[in-house]
Amino acid sequence: MQKETLFHLKSPYRDDLRIQGYRFGKGEKAACIVGALRGNEVQQLYVCSQIVKTLTELERRGHIVRDKEILVIPSVNSASLNIGSRFWALDKTDINRMFPGYSLGETTQRIAAGLFENIKGYSYGIQFPSFYMQGDFIPHVRMMDTGYQNPSLANLFGLPYVVIRSPKPYDTTTLNYNWQIWETSAFSVYTSATDRIDEASAKQAVASVMRFLSRMGIIKYHGHSGYIASVIYEKDLMPVKTKEAGIFRRLKHEGDDVRFGEIVAEIIDPYEGYVKMQIISPTDGVIFFAHNEPLVMENTVVFKIIKKMYN
Template sequence: MSSRDLVLMTAPLREDFTIPCHELGPAAGNPAVSFVSGLHGDEINGIYILARLADFLTAVEGGGYPKLRLAQRVLIIPAVNVLGTNTLRRAWPFDQSDQNRMFPGNQMGETTQRIAYTVLEATKKSAYRVDLHSSNLYFEELPQVRLYDPTPEERETAHLFGLSAIMERSVSPVFTTTLMYSWKYWPGQSFLLQIGQAGSIQLPHCQQVFRGLVSFLGRIGVLEGVEVAEADQEALYFTRECSVRIYADRAGMFVSDKSLGGWVSKGQELGYIYDSFNGNVRTRVTAPVAGLLTGIRRQPMLFEGDLLMRICTRTP
């Protein structure tokens, strides 16, 4: 195993900085799996999960788990936007650019373009590529595998992560400068894991995804000796047409006691929008369809038109 600096950069207003990465397993050849997180500096869940995964696989290599053996090479980049993480900012701190809108990058370009180029070069030839994200500061997502215009092989492999939901989406022009889009040009399989809410760690989500990544490595033969438990339930597969969004019909304070991953019935009360200053109920939020609650707004203060919840139905 080796921990090294993927990128060494100079910064105009502080000391030089590095983007660390971990290379584990046999050194020969391209990585069988590449894991990336922290393209947005405030998406802490993915950074935490991959840092813990690197520590776990390091212990495997060091003999800490005698029954386990790392049979193929794994590359882990826990935090790409390391300055954003250090300063608790989503975007690149100096020019507020989005690091995940800089791909495929440019070796001779601006700092974020050079970082994007280096990350893509390090990961693009992997057989499996996994990008971990969270939602924004306002919205929490059920841990899920997201597929963008997937191949049949990617649809099948997505079940190996052991998460309860798989969501298929089309690639829109908005995504053409992302890491996921750039990966699609190369042979191999690409996956995006969406986990919880930005700005903090939701430990139950992280624990679930960590276990899922270890199981995934076992199921594809990269980590030998893993005892893979059967999932409590088969992962539910949702197409774009299965996703129903609930928007606020007025401004106010949104309060809900619902938890992600629960099934709701059509017409069920899901929460309330209160007047922010006198406490009156302005709107009772009800489910327009029956389905699985996969997303919920956690920032109570809202404007008219803000996204409140996402429900995924079994059929479009």
């Protein structure tokens, strides 16, 4: 393993920002793995730390394939991690909306440019992002529908689902999208948590990355074969919204089967304690996403459901 500083940004107030990279093997730029781009992505940071730990042991045993290089970047935004801020602390901008970056632009544009200069050109790019809505997901691989995506490769992670997302205009400045445009096969791997550590889904994420790297001939690794993934399109996920605000009592969780008409959550009046609203499943299916905050506002998406198809 070779540890190096990929990008250095001086700070007038606190310690300088340094993006640290861990290189394993030498030769062809085979795979790049990026963790926390945002300051609340503790789970994503943790997963990458476990990948570094696993690859260090595999390299010690000579299990990195000859002439293959893997680059792991556990954190891009350590300054925001230090203070628990999701976005860049000074102006609240999002680094994952700044790619491919601009070296003479605003701070987060320069950070994105410095990072992208180091990570473009790899055959495969794996990112551990977090979603803009607060909640829990079934672990899955997500890809942008850019015309360059390859769902067959995404299946090799062995996670339960591969989700294809049609990009909106603001998606064109994300890391996943720009990796694909610059001819890297890019995959976003989502675990069940963001600002807390979920050990079970973290282990599943590490195993999925090792499984993919092994199947692509980059490492020698023997593990569980994983799932045969179902490919779904994000636009086909059925959203379930609240009609009331209050305390959110969740009765169903991500991965649970639900039936049409089943009660999946309740909204409790925060002062008087009565049930203001019962949230009913509009379809038979599997809960893909579930809101996990104790409070909820009116008209919030609290579940997304994979509809079951019957022949």
